[in-house]
Amino acid sequence: MISISSSNDHSARATEDARLSASDWLWHPWYAKLWWSAIPIWWAGMAGASVFEPLYGFHDSAAAGFLNVLFFPMTALMILGVGYVRHWLDGFVRPGTSTTADSVGMDAVRQRDFYRVDPSVDIFDPRSGTIYIGNPENETHG
Known part of the structure; x- marks a missing residue:
């Protein structure tokens, strides 16, 4: 069924978009949930590498160094926060002004x-x- 949107629909969407909070960008998308849930798993594996020798061999490699940066919580916060910051800055300048x-x-x-x-x-x-x-x-x- 095709619905025709009225001006009320557009204003409702605009107010809904204006109310987006940082958590809508940092927690709600599927990739954010996946990333945040992988971070403690990675660091638990890093802690387990001190006890389990084969795991230590991997965590001592160069690839693990890159993954340390990828699974560092501040990295996730900065990358996932880019969308929120762009949305926040777009609120200052309206199109056409x-x-x-x-x-x-x-x-x-x-x-x-x-x-x-x-x-x-x-x-x-x-x-x-x-x-x-x-x-x-x-x-x-x-």
């Missing part, structure tokens, strides 16, 4: 000057003196 010179109220002449690079710091402008890329006295022409 602009903070450029046109929304500040600058006229056309001032907007053009606002985006113009000063010739004294532009390496592609011959008026910049010795920093000009084509100047034989430029220090980069060693």
Whole structure:
């Protein structure tokens, strides 16, 4: 059955998206649950390696060093937290809003000057003196 969404559905989704907490990104996805449940298993195996000799052989290898980083809890927190941080930062700027010179109220002449690079710091402008890329006295022409 096809349902037609109304504007109320969109506003309900927007408020639902706005209420997402960090736990929705760190605990609820299936890959997060898998990762968080694998971390104590890995470290229990690391603790067991001090008693069980064949397990010690693996945990002494270079591959185990990489897996130590992968199963370090702060690594999981940082990687899984990226989605939440992006969602959190998206809440500050709404699509379609602009903070450029046109929304500040600058006229056309001032907007053009606002985006113009000063010739004294532009390496592609011959008026910049010795920093000009084509100047034989430029220090980069060693």
